[in-house]
Amino acid sequence: LTFFFLWVCTMQHVEALEVLLQGLSGVPKERVRVHELCLKSVPMLGAVPSEVRLLCDLAQPTPSWTIRHVGGAMRGAGAEQISILVRTIVESKASSNVLRYFYGIGYKLDHEILKVGFAFRFQRGAQFTVTVTSANKMPKLHATDEAVQVTPGIQLVEITAPAAANNYNDVVSAVTSFCEYLAPLLHLSKPGNSTGIVPTAGAAAASLMSSGGAKTL
Amino acid sequence: SHIAQPGGPHPVKTRESRHRRRPSSPALHRPAAMAPAKWLMHWHPNPGVTLNTQILSEACGCAESLGGTKDGRWKTSIIFYRPMTRDGAGGAQQNLPPDVPRELLGVALHERPGLYFSILRNQRLVLQADAAFSQVMEKLQSFKARVNLNFEGFQYQLGDFCLRIGKCVPNNTETLRGIMMEVEYYPLSSIEKSRAIMVDFFDIWQETLAKKSLPGRFIHVESNFAEYGLSDHYSFQHTAVQYATCLQQLMAAVRA
Numbered sequence: 001l002t003f004f005f006l007w008v009c010t011m012q013h014v015e016a017l018e019v020l021l022q023g024l025s026g027v028p029k030e031r032v033r034v035h036e037l038c039l040k041s042v043p044m045l046g047a048v049p050s051e052v053r054l055l056c057d058l059a060q061p062t063p064s065w066t067i068r069h070v071g072g073a074m075r076g077a078g079a080e081q082i083s084i085l086v087r088t089i090v091e092s093k094a095s096s097n098v099l100r101y102f103y104g105i106g107y108k109l110d111h112e113i114l115k116v117g118f119a120f121r122f123q124r125g126a127q128f129t130v131t132v133t134s135a136n137k138m139p140k141l142h143a144t145d146e147a148v149q150v151t152p153g154i155q156l157v158e159i160t161a162p163a164a165a166n167n168y169n170d171v172v173s174a175v176t177s178f179c180e181y182l183a184p185l186l187h188l189s190k191p192g193n194s195t196g197i198v199p200t201a202g203a204a205a206a207s208l209m210s211s212g213g214a215k216t217l
Numbered sequence: 218s219h220i221a222q223p224g225g226p227h228p229v230k231t232r233e234s235r236h237r238r239r240p241s242s243p244a245l246h247r248p249a250a251m252a253p254a255k256w257l258m259h260w261h262p263n264p265g266v267t268l269n270t271q272i273l274s275e276a277c278g279c280a281e282s283l284g285g286t287k288d289g290r291w292k293t294s295i296i297f298y299r300p301m302t303r304d305g306a307g308g309a310q311q312n313l314p315p316d317v318p319r320e321l322l323g324v325a326l327h328e329r330p331g332l333y334f335s336i337l338r339n340q341r342l343v344l345q346a347d348a349a350f351s352q353v354m355e356k357l358q359s360f361k362a363r364v365n366l367n368f369e370g371f372q373y374q375l376g377d378f379c380l381r382i383g384k385c386v387p388n389n390t391e392t393l394r395g396i397m398m399e400v401e402y403y404p405l406s407s408i409e410k411s412r413a414i415m416v417d418f419f420d421i422w423q424e425t426l427a428k429k430s431l432p433g434r435f436i437h438v439e440s441n442f443a444e445y446g447l448s449d450h451y452s453f454q455h456t457a458v459q460y461a462t463c464l465q466q467l468m469a470a471v472r473a
Contacts, residue, residue: 035219041357041359042314042317044302044303044312044313044314045300045301045302045313045314045317045359046300046301046302046303046357046358046359046360047301047303047358048303048358050356050357050358050359052353052357056219056220058219063219067346067350067353069353069356069357071356090349090352090353090356091349091353092333092346092347092348092349092350092352092353093346093347094344094345094346094347094350095344095345095346095454096219097342097343097344097446098344098346099220100340100342101335101337101342101344104318104337104340104342105300105317105318105321105337105359105360106300106313106314106316106317106318106359107359142218142220144219
């Protein structure tokens with residue numbers, strides 16, 4: 001399974017973005033509190049150095065773990081034509097001893113962050129998950145309760161949608177057209193192409209907040 | 218803390234305890250995947266006797282003579298992973314740090330095709346993951362799957378028991394590496410509570426099989442579940458651990 005994984009840094013207008021996403025998705029938002037641990041292989045292990053992420057969902061009463069491998073960016077003629085950055089992701093749920101497992105097979109903690117925010121999951125031509133979070137760092141190892149924002153006021157927007165070989169193009173169009181709805185507030189583009197800040201974002205945000213989201217942009 | 222620190226079941230969260238080394242302990246927050254109690258047994262041939270499939274047919278015959286109804290095939294696989302090093306296809310392993318294991322086991326159980334288990338024997342650790350885990354390992358390229366062993370055969374329903382009698386063969390070959398069986402008791406998930414009935418069943422089984430005068434016997438070797446942090450409630454993780462134990466026994470029997 002191939003996942004789209006694309007992101008942009010957005011800032012300031014988080015409440016407006018929430019209103020917009022609420023309107024577009026028609027579903028209630030979900031709380032997000034994920035402890036993300038990024039592990040790297042020890043020297044000499046593996047044909048190439050490797051990196052794996054462990055995500056612990058702290059929003060539920062019982063923490064649950066996911067292993068995530070993020071592949072390289074898609075390249076080639078197809079990649080040039082689409083305006084968003086596409087990476088493949090492979091994920092697996094895992095039992096709570098997964099961190100000890102990876103330590104045991106030759107991986108070390110490179111860094112960890114706590115992502116706090118909200119997410120919307122909905123169907124709109126593709127199965128979307130839009131997550132808006134702030135990144136928080138921990139002063140001590142694993143001390144999620146003491147995490148502080150890395151860049152106050154700046155949020156990370158992540159959009160993922162699963163795709164397989166046979167529906168890849170359909171999912172690309174669904175994601176591309178969805179991104180256009182977000183254009184008033186933020187630009188989703190490849191790093192290096194343009195900034196994430198939209199000049200009229202402030203006005204768009206004000207409009208969204210005053211109407212409580214009932215108005216369509 | 219959601220990070221299961223090594224230590225007792227209720228570790229004291231002090232500044233020092235976060236970093237102090239402690240002996241391993243039962244993992245917390247295990248997904249509750251309870252299953253019926255199960256024993257694995259392997260065929261131990263008499264010294265000097267080679268394995269052959271006749272033993273398999275005789276064992277299946279016994280299951281039927283006890284009133285078992287054959288109701289399909291089963292297959293569980295064990296995959297051996299070896300670490301890869303930068304400078305070659307895992308050849309120069311002396312360059313690896315000593316604490317990197319020289320072997321990982323992957324276990325794909327017939328009863329849960331959506332799950333995948335991985336065992337670190339040296340650390341008495343059993344990980345439960347999704348079937349996608351093997352794809353994660355392929356992407357990482359730190360460990361490579363080298364040998365794939367299948368345990369496969371027929372299964373029989375026998376009242377409250379299910380018997381699975383199988384051969385152990387490397388994938389895509391017919392070379393017989395071992396013979397084993399699973400005995401599952403549906404009504405109970407407690408290992409302790411089911412012990413007596415399992416022993417009784419095993420006695421009946423041995424008596425029935427003894428009439429065939431086969432050159433060997435089935436043996437049940439206890440796995441040390443507590444060392445793996447597993448409780449008295451039987452689960453798929455227990456089965457994965459039993460397969461690792463069973464495999465060790467089969468390898469030893471072949472070498473002997």
